[in-house]
Amino acid sequence: MPNAYQQMTTSELDATIAQLEEQVAKIRALGLKLDMARGKPSSEQTDLSRPMLDLLTSESELVDEGASADNYGFPDGLPSARRLAAELLGVDAQNVIVAGSSSLNLMHDVVVNAYTKGIGGNAPWCAQGEVKFLCPSPGYDRHFAITERYGIRNVPIAIGDDGPDMDEVERLVNGDPTVKGMWCVPKYANPTGVTYSDEVVRRIAALKPAAADFRVFWDNAYAVHDLYDEGDELLNVFEALAEAGTKNLVYEFASTAKVTFPSSGMAFVTASPADIAEIRAAFSIERVSPEKLSQLAHVRFLRDVDGIRAHMARHAEILRPRFELVQLKLEEGLGGLDVARWTHPRGGYFVSFDGPAGSAKAIVALMAELGVTLTGAGATWPYGRDPLDTNIRIAPTFPTLANLGAALDIFVVAVKLVSARLALAER
Ligand SMILES: Cc1ncc(COP(=O)(O)O)c(C=O)c1O
Structure with missing residues (x-):
């Protein structure tokens, strides 16, 4: 169906564009500097974890269940930290x-290990000619950057409301031995906010890869990042694997980056016994043992899964108004024009926005001119190539509510102007 601008007569469209250009000139004159680019928590959120910093002092007991946090040893991490991570992911701490x-x-190191040393006795990926990774897109640019860096070909896969296009995934994974991996953010995906349905998780767990060294990189970064009491439920992929009788298929990753402090959280990986043994062996070459003082502080602060949930409910109180403001501003500004659609996530860190074909780069560039930084257009696709140039990732967590509101008002004007200009250019 034509959008509101496409339905206008040319003179109506000219007048609309002139009016929008006037608004843009006024905004430009304000000389704003706003940032809606990266998915970082706001300082209000990181403040929630400051009490953790008081838990370790020169007087503190630094032993955790017989493990010294102040020395080498326990290469898999402190026992209580492993238990906390296991509880969070619903897996065996072993x-x-x-x-x-x-x-x-961790994801990077696991890819590099497979690339240079191989998985399960198979030749290293680097010695197998062209190898590929499936990349549900729009997706997380830093995932795609890892595989791109090692010359692995990133293959975009469509992602819908319930996860990746599984017909395509099954066709490629089960049929093509050069497909070695797949990036997945199964809960509140970056940037769509989609949570994979039970059926999708089951179909992933039941894959019969043509390559014995194919693995799913299950990045459960937003496992506990619900905005509402009733969060999305993600099926436990290891339970699905057990049901399907599949042995070594999934590496699962997560961290407390957006629970406590980004870049000072606690990161973890889990896999089948055979796969984790291989990862353990690779990590043992990288270092003697991981940093454990931060692990100790984390377990003393968060305690258990209930502690994490209570802490995340406090994050949600801060984030909910921001996400609701995004919906309100977009609906008020663009609802009824049929120029765009956007996601309505119930957790995670992003809203994914799609404007008319050919609009995203122009919108992001216009926003930059007006003083608002957005994630680069195309960043959510492998090689920065969004085939239709529609997708923009909105990251509402970091700005204050007032700045977010101001940035969204400008965004609405930019989307309208770019859409109207595109409608005129089509004639
Ligand atoms: C899907 C996803 N995975 C991983 C990360 C980074 O996590 P970490 O800080 O644990 O490396 C992010 C950060 O934005 C993310 O969105």
Whole structure:
């Protein structure tokens, strides 16, 4: 169906564009500097975790269930930290390694290990000619950057309301031995906010890869990041694997980056016993043991899954008004024009916005001119190539509510002007 601008007569459209250009000139004159680019928590949110910093002092007991946090040893992480991570993911603590402060770092290292050393006795990916990763898109640019860096071909896969297009995933994974991996953010995906349906999780768990060294990189970054008491429910992928009788298919990652402190959280990985043994062996070459003082502070602060949920409810109180403001401003500004659609996530860190074909780069550029930084258009697609140039990732968490509101008002004007200009250019 034609959008509101496409339905106008040319003279109506000219007048509308002139009016929008006037609004843009006024905004430009304000010389604003606003940032809606990256998914970072606001300082109100990181403040919630400051009490954690008081839990370790020079007087503190630094032993955790017999493990010294102030020395080498316990290469899989402190026992209580592994248990906390296991509880959060619903897996066996024996199969969990807690290491470092960044889950992305762990994903990178696992990819590099497969690339240089191989998985399960298979040749390293680097020695197998062209290898590919499936990339549900729009997706997380930093995932795509890891595989791109090692020359692995990133293949975009459509993502719908219930997860990736599984017909396509099954066709490629089960039929093509050069497909070695798949990036997944199964809950409140970055940037769509979609949570994979039970059926999608089951179909992923039942994959019969043509390559023995194919693995799913299950990045459960937003496992506990609900905005509402009733959060989306994600089926436990390891339970689905057990049901399907599938053995070594999934590496699951997560961290407390957006629970406590980004870049100073606690990151973890879990996999089947055989896969985690291989990861453990690779990590043992990288360092003697992980940093454990932060793990100790985390377990003393968060305690258990109920502690995490209570803490996340406080994050949600801060975030809910921001996400609701996005919906309100977009609906008020663009509802009824049929120029755009956007997602309505119930958790996570992003709203995914799609304007008319050919609009995203122009909108982001106009926003930059007006003093509002957005994630680069195309960033949500492999190689920065959004085939229809429609997708923009909105990250509402970091700005204050007032700045977010101001940025969204400008965004609405930018979307309207770019859409109206496109409608005129089509004639
Ligand atoms: C899907 C996803 N995974 C991982 C990360 C980064 O996590 P970490 O700080 O644990 O490396 C982010 C951060 O935005 C993310 O959105």
